[in-house]
Amino acid sequence: MSENTTAQVDQRYKKGLMTPTNANIVQFRNPTVVMWWAAAIPGYGHVMLGKYIKGFLLIVWEFTVNYNSKLNTAIMYTFIGNFEAAINVLDLNWILLYVPVYLYSIWDSRRVAIDQNKYALLADMSWSVAKVDSISFSAMEKNYLDKRKTWLAIFWSLITPGLGHLYANRLPTGFYILVWFVIAVYFSNILPSIHYTFLGQFDKVFEVINPQWALFVPSMYCFAPYDAYLQCDSFNKLMAKQ
Structure with missing residues:
Protein backbone atom coordinates (compact mmCIF):
# COMPACT_ATOMS: atom_id res chain seq x y z
CA MET A 1 0.00 0.00 0.00
CA SER A 2 1.43 3.37 -1.00
CA GLU A 3 1.89 6.25 1.46
CA ASN A 4 -0.90 8.24 -0.22
CA THR A 5 -3.28 5.29 0.02
CA THR A 6 -2.37 4.73 3.67
CA ALA A 7 -2.99 8.41 4.45
CA GLN A 8 -6.40 8.25 2.76
CA VAL A 9 -7.35 5.13 4.77
CA ASP A 10 -6.16 6.78 8.01
CA GLN A 11 -8.22 9.87 7.29
CA ARG A 12 -11.38 7.91 6.41
CA PHE A 28 -15.92 -5.07 18.09
CA ARG A 29 -19.29 -5.91 19.62
CA ASN A 30 -21.26 -9.16 19.35
CA PRO A 31 -24.39 -8.23 17.32
CA THR A 32 -26.46 -10.89 19.10
CA VAL A 33 -25.56 -9.47 22.52
CA VAL A 34 -26.33 -5.95 21.30
CA MET A 35 -29.73 -7.17 20.05
CA TRP A 36 -30.42 -8.80 23.41
CA TRP A 37 -29.86 -5.57 25.32
CA ALA A 38 -31.98 -3.67 22.79
CA ALA A 39 -34.74 -6.20 23.51
CA ALA A 40 -34.32 -5.73 27.27
CA ILE A 41 -34.73 -1.95 27.00
CA PRO A 42 -34.84 -0.23 23.59
CA GLY A 43 -31.91 2.16 23.31
CA TYR A 44 -29.43 0.13 25.35
CA GLY A 45 -28.05 -1.55 22.23
CA HIS A 46 -27.33 1.83 20.64
CA VAL A 47 -25.76 3.20 23.83
CA MET A 48 -23.38 0.20 23.85
CA LEU A 49 -22.28 1.20 20.35
CA GLY A 50 -21.72 4.87 21.21
CA LYS A 51 -24.88 6.01 19.40
CA TYR A 52 -25.87 8.18 22.35
CA ILE A 53 -28.47 10.50 20.83
CA LYS A 54 -30.47 7.71 19.20
CA GLY A 55 -30.03 5.50 22.25
CA PHE A 56 -31.13 8.14 24.76
CA LEU A 57 -34.17 9.07 22.66
CA LEU A 58 -35.20 5.42 22.40
CA ILE A 59 -34.86 5.03 26.17
CA VAL A 60 -37.13 8.03 26.74
CA TRP A 61 -39.58 6.52 24.26
CA GLU A 62 -39.42 3.16 26.08
CA PHE A 63 -40.23 4.64 29.48
CA THR A 64 -42.97 6.90 28.10
CA VAL A 65 -44.82 4.39 25.92
CA ASN A 66 -44.26 1.39 28.19
CA TYR A 67 -45.62 3.32 31.17
CA ASN A 68 -48.70 4.59 29.37
CA SER A 69 -49.44 1.20 27.79
CA LYS A 70 -49.07 -0.53 31.20
CA LEU A 71 -46.95 -3.18 29.48
CA ASN A 72 -44.87 -4.04 32.54
CA THR A 73 -47.98 -4.46 34.64
CA ALA A 74 -49.39 -6.83 32.00
CA ILE A 75 -46.11 -8.78 32.05
CA MET A 76 -46.38 -9.10 35.83
CA TYR A 77 -49.92 -10.49 35.55
CA THR A 78 -48.69 -12.91 32.86
CA PHE A 79 -45.95 -14.19 35.17
CA ILE A 80 -48.53 -15.08 37.84
CA GLY A 81 -50.87 -16.68 35.30
CA ASN A 82 -53.58 -14.01 35.42
CA PHE A 83 -53.90 -13.65 31.65
CA GLU A 84 -57.31 -11.98 31.75
CA ALA A 85 -56.01 -9.17 33.97
CA ALA A 86 -52.98 -8.82 31.67
CA ILE A 87 -55.24 -8.26 28.67
CA ASN A 88 -57.57 -5.88 30.51
CA VAL A 89 -54.81 -3.66 31.89
CA LEU A 90 -53.20 -2.98 28.50
CA ASP A 91 -53.96 0.30 26.74
CA LEU A 92 -54.29 -0.60 23.05
CA ASN A 93 -53.73 2.99 21.90
CA TRP A 94 -50.23 2.88 23.38
CA ILE A 95 -49.25 -0.77 22.99
CA LEU A 96 -49.83 -0.71 19.22
CA LEU A 97 -47.43 2.24 19.03
CA TYR A 98 -44.91 0.32 21.10
CA VAL A 99 -44.38 -2.74 18.91
CA PRO A 100 -42.97 -1.17 15.68
CA VAL A 101 -40.37 0.97 17.44
CA TYR A 102 -39.44 -1.92 19.75
CA LEU A 103 -38.72 -4.15 16.75
CA TYR A 104 -36.88 -1.33 14.97
CA SER A 105 -34.61 -0.81 17.98
CA ILE A 106 -33.58 -4.49 17.94
CA TRP A 107 -33.08 -4.60 14.16
CA ASP A 108 -31.19 -1.30 13.94
CA SER A 109 -28.87 -2.09 16.84
CA ARG A 110 -27.82 -5.30 15.10
CA ARG A 111 -27.33 -3.47 11.79
CA VAL A 112 -25.18 -0.79 13.41
CA ASN A 117 -17.42 -4.16 13.43
CA LYS A 118 -16.37 -3.77 9.80
CA TYR A 119 -15.34 -0.19 10.43
CA ALA A 120 -13.39 -1.16 13.57
CA LEU A 121 -11.43 -3.75 11.56
CA LEU A 122 -10.45 -1.17 8.94
CA ALA A 123 -9.58 1.38 11.62
CA ASP A 124 -7.29 -1.12 13.37
CA MET A 125 -5.69 -2.16 10.08
CA SER A 126 -4.89 1.45 9.26
CA TRP A 127 -3.54 2.01 12.79
CA SER A 128 -5.62 5.16 13.16
CA VAL A 129 -5.67 4.52 16.90
CA ALA A 130 -2.38 6.40 17.09
CA LYS A 131 -4.21 9.59 16.08
CA VAL A 132 -6.63 9.50 19.02
CA ASP A 133 -5.64 12.16 21.57
CA SER A 134 -4.39 10.67 24.83
CA ILE A 135 -5.72 13.61 26.85
CA SER A 136 -8.46 16.18 26.36
CA PHE A 137 -9.09 19.33 28.41
CA SER A 138 -11.88 21.85 28.81
CA ALA A 139 -12.51 24.61 31.32
CA MET A 140 -14.75 22.31 33.39
CA GLU A 141 -13.50 18.76 32.83
CA LYS A 142 -10.62 16.63 31.56
CA ASN A 143 -10.21 13.11 30.29
CA TYR A 144 -7.04 11.11 29.73
CA LEU A 145 -5.92 7.62 28.85
CA ASP A 146 -5.19 5.59 31.93
CA HIS A 165 -19.50 4.55 33.83
CA LEU A 166 -18.52 7.63 35.83
CA TYR A 167 -15.41 5.75 36.98
CA ALA A 168 -14.56 5.06 33.32
CA ASN A 169 -15.29 8.74 32.54
CA ARG A 170 -18.26 7.87 30.31
CA LEU A 171 -20.14 10.82 31.74
CA PRO A 172 -23.13 11.01 29.33
CA THR A 173 -23.98 7.33 29.79
CA GLY A 174 -23.20 7.35 33.50
CA PHE A 175 -25.44 10.24 34.46
CA TYR A 176 -28.21 9.10 32.12
CA ILE A 177 -28.29 5.59 33.62
CA LEU A 178 -28.02 7.01 37.15
CA VAL A 179 -30.92 9.45 36.71
CA TRP A 180 -33.26 6.88 35.16
CA PHE A 181 -32.32 4.29 37.79
CA VAL A 182 -33.16 6.70 40.60
CA ILE A 183 -36.48 7.54 38.94
CA ALA A 184 -37.38 3.86 38.47
CA VAL A 185 -36.36 2.90 42.02
CA TYR A 186 -38.29 5.81 43.54
CA PHE A 187 -41.57 5.29 41.72
CA SER A 188 -41.40 1.50 42.03
CA ASN A 189 -41.07 1.70 45.83
CA ILE A 190 -38.44 -1.03 45.71
CA LEU A 191 -36.50 0.31 48.69
CA PRO A 192 -39.56 0.32 51.04
CA SER A 193 -40.44 -3.18 49.77
CA ILE A 194 -36.90 -4.38 50.59
CA HIS A 195 -37.26 -2.82 54.04
CA TYR A 196 -40.54 -4.67 54.67
CA THR A 197 -38.99 -7.90 53.35
CA PHE A 198 -36.21 -7.70 55.95
CA LEU A 199 -38.88 -7.17 58.61
CA GLY A 200 -40.80 -10.19 57.35
CA GLN A 201 -43.88 -8.09 56.56
CA PHE A 202 -44.47 -9.64 53.14
CA ASP A 203 -48.09 -8.45 52.92
CA LYS A 204 -46.88 -4.85 52.93
CA TYR A 221 -29.29 -3.11 37.07
CA CYS A 222 -27.84 -5.88 34.87
CA PHE A 223 -26.96 -3.64 31.92
CA ALA A 224 -24.94 -1.12 33.91
CA PRO A 225 -22.13 -3.43 35.15
CA TYR A 226 -21.94 -5.27 31.82
CA ASP A 227 -21.61 -2.11 29.73
CA ALA A 228 -19.32 -0.41 32.25
CA TYR A 229 -17.01 -3.42 31.99
CA LEU A 230 -17.01 -3.26 28.17
CA GLN A 231 -16.41 0.50 28.11
CA CYS A 232 -13.60 0.27 30.64
CA ASP A 233 -12.04 -2.63 28.70
CA SER A 234 -12.26 -0.62 25.47
CA PHE A 235 -10.51 2.28 27.21
CA ASN A 236 -7.71 -0.03 28.33
CA LYS A 237 -7.31 -1.53 24.84
CA LEU A 238 -7.10 1.95 23.34
CA MET A 239 -4.38 2.87 25.78
CA ALA A 240 -2.43 -0.34 25.08
CA LYS A 241 -2.40 0.34 21.32
CA GLN A 242 -1.03 3.86 21.62
Whole structure:
Protein backbone atom coordinates (compact mmCIF):
# COMPACT_ATOMS: atom_id res chain seq x y z
CA MET A 1 0.00 0.00 0.00
CA SER A 2 1.43 3.37 -1.00
CA GLU A 3 1.89 6.25 1.46
CA ASN A 4 -0.90 8.24 -0.22
CA THR A 5 -3.28 5.29 0.02
CA THR A 6 -2.37 4.73 3.67
CA ALA A 7 -2.99 8.41 4.45
CA GLN A 8 -6.40 8.25 2.76
CA VAL A 9 -7.35 5.13 4.77
CA ASP A 10 -6.16 6.78 8.01
CA GLN A 11 -8.22 9.87 7.29
CA ARG A 12 -11.38 7.91 6.41
CA TYR A 13 -11.34 5.21 9.10
CA LYS A 14 -10.87 7.03 12.37
CA LYS A 15 -10.71 4.96 15.54
CA GLY A 16 -12.65 7.45 17.62
CA LEU A 17 -12.53 10.69 19.55
CA MET A 18 -11.41 11.65 23.02
CA THR A 19 -13.37 14.50 24.64
CA PRO A 20 -13.25 15.87 28.20
CA THR A 21 -16.42 13.95 29.10
CA ASN A 22 -16.19 10.79 27.02
CA ALA A 23 -14.11 8.56 24.77
CA ASN A 24 -16.27 7.39 21.88
CA ILE A 25 -14.34 4.75 19.94
CA VAL A 26 -15.29 1.89 17.63
CA GLN A 27 -14.73 -1.61 19.03
CA PHE A 28 -15.92 -5.07 18.09
CA ARG A 29 -19.29 -5.91 19.62
CA ASN A 30 -21.26 -9.16 19.35
CA PRO A 31 -24.39 -8.23 17.32
CA THR A 32 -26.46 -10.89 19.10
CA VAL A 33 -25.56 -9.47 22.52
CA VAL A 34 -26.33 -5.95 21.30
CA MET A 35 -29.73 -7.17 20.05
CA TRP A 36 -30.42 -8.80 23.41
CA TRP A 37 -29.86 -5.57 25.32
CA ALA A 38 -31.98 -3.67 22.79
CA ALA A 39 -34.74 -6.20 23.51
CA ALA A 40 -34.32 -5.73 27.27
CA ILE A 41 -34.73 -1.95 27.00
CA PRO A 42 -34.84 -0.23 23.59
CA GLY A 43 -31.91 2.16 23.31
CA TYR A 44 -29.43 0.13 25.35
CA GLY A 45 -28.05 -1.55 22.23
CA HIS A 46 -27.33 1.83 20.64
CA VAL A 47 -25.76 3.20 23.83
CA MET A 48 -23.38 0.20 23.85
CA LEU A 49 -22.28 1.20 20.35
CA GLY A 50 -21.72 4.87 21.21
CA LYS A 51 -24.88 6.01 19.40
CA TYR A 52 -25.87 8.18 22.35
CA ILE A 53 -28.47 10.50 20.83
CA LYS A 54 -30.47 7.71 19.20
CA GLY A 55 -30.03 5.50 22.25
CA PHE A 56 -31.13 8.14 24.76
CA LEU A 57 -34.17 9.07 22.66
CA LEU A 58 -35.20 5.42 22.40
CA ILE A 59 -34.86 5.03 26.17
CA VAL A 60 -37.13 8.03 26.74
CA TRP A 61 -39.58 6.52 24.26
CA GLU A 62 -39.42 3.16 26.08
CA PHE A 63 -40.23 4.64 29.48
CA THR A 64 -42.97 6.90 28.10
CA VAL A 65 -44.82 4.39 25.92
CA ASN A 66 -44.26 1.39 28.19
CA TYR A 67 -45.62 3.32 31.17
CA ASN A 68 -48.70 4.59 29.37
CA SER A 69 -49.44 1.20 27.79
CA LYS A 70 -49.07 -0.53 31.20
CA LEU A 71 -46.95 -3.18 29.48
CA ASN A 72 -44.87 -4.04 32.54
CA THR A 73 -47.98 -4.46 34.64
CA ALA A 74 -49.39 -6.83 32.00
CA ILE A 75 -46.11 -8.78 32.05
CA MET A 76 -46.38 -9.10 35.83
CA TYR A 77 -49.92 -10.49 35.55
CA THR A 78 -48.69 -12.91 32.86
CA PHE A 79 -45.95 -14.19 35.17
CA ILE A 80 -48.53 -15.08 37.84
CA GLY A 81 -50.87 -16.68 35.30
CA ASN A 82 -53.58 -14.01 35.42
CA PHE A 83 -53.90 -13.65 31.65
CA GLU A 84 -57.31 -11.98 31.75
CA ALA A 85 -56.01 -9.17 33.97
CA ALA A 86 -52.98 -8.82 31.67
CA ILE A 87 -55.24 -8.26 28.67
CA ASN A 88 -57.57 -5.88 30.51
CA VAL A 89 -54.81 -3.66 31.89
CA LEU A 90 -53.20 -2.98 28.50
CA ASP A 91 -53.96 0.30 26.74
CA LEU A 92 -54.29 -0.60 23.05
CA ASN A 93 -53.73 2.99 21.90
CA TRP A 94 -50.23 2.88 23.38
CA ILE A 95 -49.25 -0.77 22.99
CA LEU A 96 -49.83 -0.71 19.22
CA LEU A 97 -47.43 2.24 19.03
CA TYR A 98 -44.91 0.32 21.10
CA VAL A 99 -44.38 -2.74 18.91
CA PRO A 100 -42.97 -1.17 15.68
CA VAL A 101 -40.37 0.97 17.44
CA TYR A 102 -39.44 -1.92 19.75
CA LEU A 103 -38.72 -4.15 16.75
CA TYR A 104 -36.88 -1.33 14.97
CA SER A 105 -34.61 -0.81 17.98
CA ILE A 106 -33.58 -4.49 17.94
CA TRP A 107 -33.08 -4.60 14.16
CA ASP A 108 -31.19 -1.30 13.94
CA SER A 109 -28.87 -2.09 16.84
CA ARG A 110 -27.82 -5.30 15.10
CA ARG A 111 -27.33 -3.47 11.79
CA VAL A 112 -25.18 -0.79 13.41
CA ALA A 113 -23.15 -3.40 15.33
CA ILE A 114 -22.30 -5.26 12.13
CA ASP A 115 -21.36 -2.03 10.33
CA GLN A 116 -19.22 -0.82 13.21
CA ASN A 117 -17.42 -4.16 13.43
CA LYS A 118 -16.37 -3.77 9.80
CA TYR A 119 -15.34 -0.19 10.43
CA ALA A 120 -13.39 -1.16 13.57
CA LEU A 121 -11.43 -3.75 11.56
CA LEU A 122 -10.45 -1.17 8.94
CA ALA A 123 -9.58 1.38 11.62
CA ASP A 124 -7.29 -1.12 13.37
CA MET A 125 -5.69 -2.16 10.08
CA SER A 126 -4.89 1.45 9.26
CA TRP A 127 -3.54 2.01 12.79
CA SER A 128 -5.62 5.16 13.16
CA VAL A 129 -5.67 4.52 16.90
CA ALA A 130 -2.38 6.40 17.09
CA LYS A 131 -4.21 9.59 16.08
CA VAL A 132 -6.63 9.50 19.02
CA ASP A 133 -5.64 12.16 21.57
CA SER A 134 -4.39 10.67 24.83
CA ILE A 135 -5.72 13.61 26.85
CA SER A 136 -8.46 16.18 26.36
CA PHE A 137 -9.09 19.33 28.41
CA SER A 138 -11.88 21.85 28.81
CA ALA A 139 -12.51 24.61 31.32
CA MET A 140 -14.75 22.31 33.39
CA GLU A 141 -13.50 18.76 32.83
CA LYS A 142 -10.62 16.63 31.56
CA ASN A 143 -10.21 13.11 30.29
CA TYR A 144 -7.04 11.11 29.73
CA LEU A 145 -5.92 7.62 28.85
CA ASP A 146 -5.19 5.59 31.93
CA LYS A 147 -5.50 1.92 32.79
CA ARG A 148 -8.85 1.42 34.54
CA LYS A 149 -9.65 -1.63 36.65
CA THR A 150 -12.59 -3.42 35.03
CA TRP A 151 -13.62 -5.03 38.32
CA LEU A 152 -14.00 -1.60 39.87
CA ALA A 153 -16.30 -0.57 37.03
CA ILE A 154 -18.42 -3.65 37.76
CA PHE A 155 -18.30 -3.08 41.53
CA TRP A 156 -19.48 0.53 41.43
CA SER A 157 -22.18 -0.34 38.89
CA LEU A 158 -23.51 -2.98 41.29
CA ILE A 159 -23.51 -0.46 44.13
CA THR A 160 -25.50 2.01 42.02
CA PRO A 161 -25.93 1.73 38.23
CA GLY A 162 -24.15 4.60 36.49
CA LEU A 163 -21.23 4.89 38.92
CA GLY A 164 -19.15 2.40 36.94
CA HIS A 165 -19.50 4.55 33.83
CA LEU A 166 -18.52 7.63 35.83
CA TYR A 167 -15.41 5.75 36.98
CA ALA A 168 -14.56 5.06 33.32
CA ASN A 169 -15.29 8.74 32.54
CA ARG A 170 -18.26 7.87 30.31
CA LEU A 171 -20.14 10.82 31.74
CA PRO A 172 -23.13 11.01 29.33
CA THR A 173 -23.98 7.33 29.79
CA GLY A 174 -23.20 7.35 33.50
CA PHE A 175 -25.44 10.24 34.46
CA TYR A 176 -28.21 9.10 32.12
CA ILE A 177 -28.29 5.59 33.62
CA LEU A 178 -28.02 7.01 37.15
CA VAL A 179 -30.92 9.45 36.71
CA TRP A 180 -33.26 6.88 35.16
CA PHE A 181 -32.32 4.29 37.79
CA VAL A 182 -33.16 6.70 40.60
CA ILE A 183 -36.48 7.54 38.94
CA ALA A 184 -37.38 3.86 38.47
CA VAL A 185 -36.36 2.90 42.02
CA TYR A 186 -38.29 5.81 43.54
CA PHE A 187 -41.57 5.29 41.72
CA SER A 188 -41.40 1.50 42.03
CA ASN A 189 -41.07 1.70 45.83
CA ILE A 190 -38.44 -1.03 45.71
CA LEU A 191 -36.50 0.31 48.69
CA PRO A 192 -39.56 0.32 51.04
CA SER A 193 -40.44 -3.18 49.77
CA ILE A 194 -36.90 -4.38 50.59
CA HIS A 195 -37.26 -2.82 54.04
CA TYR A 196 -40.54 -4.67 54.67
CA THR A 197 -38.99 -7.90 53.35
CA PHE A 198 -36.21 -7.70 55.95
CA LEU A 199 -38.88 -7.17 58.61
CA GLY A 200 -40.80 -10.19 57.35
CA GLN A 201 -43.88 -8.09 56.56
CA PHE A 202 -44.47 -9.64 53.14
CA ASP A 203 -48.09 -8.45 52.92
CA LYS A 204 -46.88 -4.85 52.93
CA VAL A 205 -44.31 -5.64 50.22
CA PHE A 206 -47.08 -6.39 47.71
CA GLU A 207 -49.04 -3.36 48.89
CA VAL A 208 -46.31 -0.79 48.28
CA ILE A 209 -44.45 -2.10 45.22
CA ASN A 210 -45.37 -0.67 41.81
CA PRO A 211 -44.77 -3.41 39.20
CA GLN A 212 -45.01 -0.97 36.28
CA TRP A 213 -41.82 0.75 37.43
CA ALA A 214 -40.25 -2.23 39.24
CA LEU A 215 -39.88 -4.30 36.08
CA PHE A 216 -37.61 -1.64 34.58
CA VAL A 217 -35.08 -2.11 37.36
CA PRO A 218 -33.68 -5.63 36.63
CA SER A 219 -32.68 -4.74 33.06
CA MET A 220 -31.12 -1.47 34.18
CA TYR A 221 -29.29 -3.11 37.07
CA CYS A 222 -27.84 -5.88 34.87
CA PHE A 223 -26.96 -3.64 31.92
CA ALA A 224 -24.94 -1.12 33.91
CA PRO A 225 -22.13 -3.43 35.15
CA TYR A 226 -21.94 -5.27 31.82
CA ASP A 227 -21.61 -2.11 29.73
CA ALA A 228 -19.32 -0.41 32.25
CA TYR A 229 -17.01 -3.42 31.99
CA LEU A 230 -17.01 -3.26 28.17
CA GLN A 231 -16.41 0.50 28.11
CA CYS A 232 -13.60 0.27 30.64
CA ASP A 233 -12.04 -2.63 28.70
CA SER A 234 -12.26 -0.62 25.47
CA PHE A 235 -10.51 2.28 27.21
CA ASN A 236 -7.71 -0.03 28.33
CA LYS A 237 -7.31 -1.53 24.84
CA LEU A 238 -7.10 1.95 23.34
CA MET A 239 -4.38 2.87 25.78
CA ALA A 240 -2.43 -0.34 25.08
CA LYS A 241 -2.40 0.34 21.32
CA GLN A 242 -1.03 3.86 21.62
